[in-house]
Amino acid sequence: MTVGVALNASDARNQVDASVELAREAAAAGLRSAWFGQTFGADSPQLAAIVGREVPTLHVGTSAIPVFGRHPLIVSSQAQTAQAATHGRYHLGLALGTKLLTEGGFGLPFERPIARLREFLTALRQLTQTGAADFQGELVTARTPVPARVPGAEAGVPLLVAAMGAQSLRVSGELADGILPYLAGPRALETHIVPALTAAAEAA
Helix, strand or coil: CCCCCECCCCCCCCCCHHHHHHHHHHHHHHCEEEEEEECCCCHHHHHHEEEHHHCCCEEEEEEEEEEECHHHHHHHHHHHHHHHHCCCCCEEEEEEHHHHHHHHHHCCCCCCCHHHHHHHHHHHHHHHHHHHCCEEECCEEECCCCCCCCCCCCCCCCCEECCCCCCHHHHHHHHHCECCCCCCHHHHHHHHHHHHHHHHHHHH
């Protein structure tokens, strides 16, 4: 089993420099991954790419980018660039986000989040695996009239979802590579999360 850490240096004088320093300390302590959240401050894929470049023993990832207010084409570009910068050590974490931040920050209605997650993941999977997409959903459209591949990211980008509820676990099991459970204890993982995720993955 490997152990990672969520890093947050948003109160530092320079968040990027401080994140690199914290990541170096984490690696020296024997941790194997560093994760960066996403709100309205630092761009987490860019921060992960810089840290992963500076601290080559760490895997890095975002935990997690809300799908509302973003587009799969842009997120794919960010993720593939981070994957190329870290030579395959980047994981992209996505989330539904919250009604408060979605409606208060972006002015978007927090409607049909599970449907949006499903369409977002479907389009994003095409993009990160092939560098192209031709997807038309009810809520998300993603097409590539020009290639969207980033050289150096050919191995693809592992897609994770901050999923806990039954519906988000089902979508994640079908379309993602894994999940990012938040404050979930061993019992919740054993009795609720892992069985639901496994069943969805097997059905898919």
